[in-house]
Amino acid sequence: MTAKKALCVGINKFKNLPSAALQGCVNDADDMEKLLKTLLGFQAQDIVKLTDNKATKANIIKNLKEMVEGAKSGKYSYLVFSMSSHGTQVPDLSGDEPDRADEAFCPHDLAQKGNVWDPQHIITDDELRDLFIQLPENVLLEVYLDTCHSGTGLKAIDLLLDRKPRYLPPPSMEAFQEVDGKRQRGLNKALLENGITHHILWAACRADQTSADASIGGGWHGAFTYFFCKEMNASKNKLARSAVLEKVRGDLQSGNYTQTPQLECEATVRDKNWLKE
Template sequence: MLHRTALCVGINQYQNFPSASLHGCVNDARDMAALLKDLLGFEDSDIIQLTDQAATKANIMRELRRMVEGALAGRYNHLVFTFAGHGTQVPDLNLDEFDRADEAFCPHDLAKSGPQWDRDHLIVDDELHDLFVQLPPSVILEILLDTSHSGAGLRAADLLMDRKPRYLPPPSLEAFRDIEYRRARPAHIKLLEKGLSHHILWTACKDSQTAADAFMQGDWHGAFTWHFCREAMASGNHLTRAKVLAKIRSDLSAAHFTQTPQLDCEAVTRHAVMKAIEVPASVAPLPSDMPS
């Protein structure tokens, strides 16, 4: 029997940076919560939604710790974490990214400390990895990130089509120079390495691209989340994750989005989208039909 819990985060408003506001992230959190209920049978009590003012670093990390501690205590065997909002980069401080930067996620209370982001109000990928690596192999963790950590792929067309990038650059010229010649490893490498290879990670774009906050069919959404929810519901949870990914990529390309969503997982790719299964400690290699 599945015992599950989910955290859906969506941040449109940034307390200290009103000019950085987005439009579709709260809708994304609501859409993902609805998908979990309609497609997988989650109950309202299984899902925590943190949006805007509630989505501080302290609140997000508290809920993630609750999920992991519950899994370690045997209360949960299926965890889902979705995040929609700005991403950024910071200099690597613990030298696990030699001559690289760290990817980071911007909570509502994002703040500066001198020329850099204040790490007490920023969620660095190291923190997520160190938390999630505690999970036993029998627990499935599915992460969906509708954010980006680089502005390199931003194109003029994206700014002309009711779209906004979900990316914040470093907060000062000095901070930018600290990472200018560095390159952050993609989120899937950090979050799924060293004991996390049996979990599942969806990201809205390649590490060199920008995820779009977009006006579609009368309202704002994350382009990736909107198409993910649509294709997942259309599949009836019968298509594999890899096939759903292929459909989302096709949808985005047809709508002239420049982002290419990514899916990283191993044996569970064979199973229906968002379906949790027990996975042994040693899992099979990637299936041959996995899109690149």
């Protein structure tokens, strides 16, 4: 049996930005944990769940590093990382592409330093790339990001009372001008550029869209995570990933959500379901 390990992160409350609170991210982490147990063969001890004040950058990175080290030592062959929170953008921190903005994800301890987000308290796509490219080729990584890539796709419908975009703009005019109009490479392309193809990335929306924190099904959830779990449970995990994606896209369209989820992986994996891993 495949040795598994998962990290499920959900952040509604932000220590230094109470006005940025969300409502559905902790429920997302709970839903993903339940899905992993009921359909994907994970045991309780295989899953670490970090929510709100436990989901600091240091704690998230610590657990991801432990997962990667376990995979490198042969302990794990299937890793899952899900994160529901705000997304944001920062100027390219690595300096490898001056015309690019880095995609970034907000931990509980998100903080500003000067005119920009403090690098010690934000998680960038470069950091995740540098961590995940260490994985051996026989290890499958599946990442679920229910965050916004960018605020450029914001529409009036995203601001209805029953939904809120999971996006925080840069913290100052200077920082906004640093990233305005620059392209985002994104985590998947960052991995592909390093020849890493044994991974699967689920993104709640396109790079130019926002994902919704929504009142749906009697509670608050990420719209993508809610419909993903709904379709997985309905199919009893008998559908290929590509088929699940199409059903989730249909659900979101029917609910008048503006986001289009993305599934990025090799075609052979795209057309398999999880039972065949």
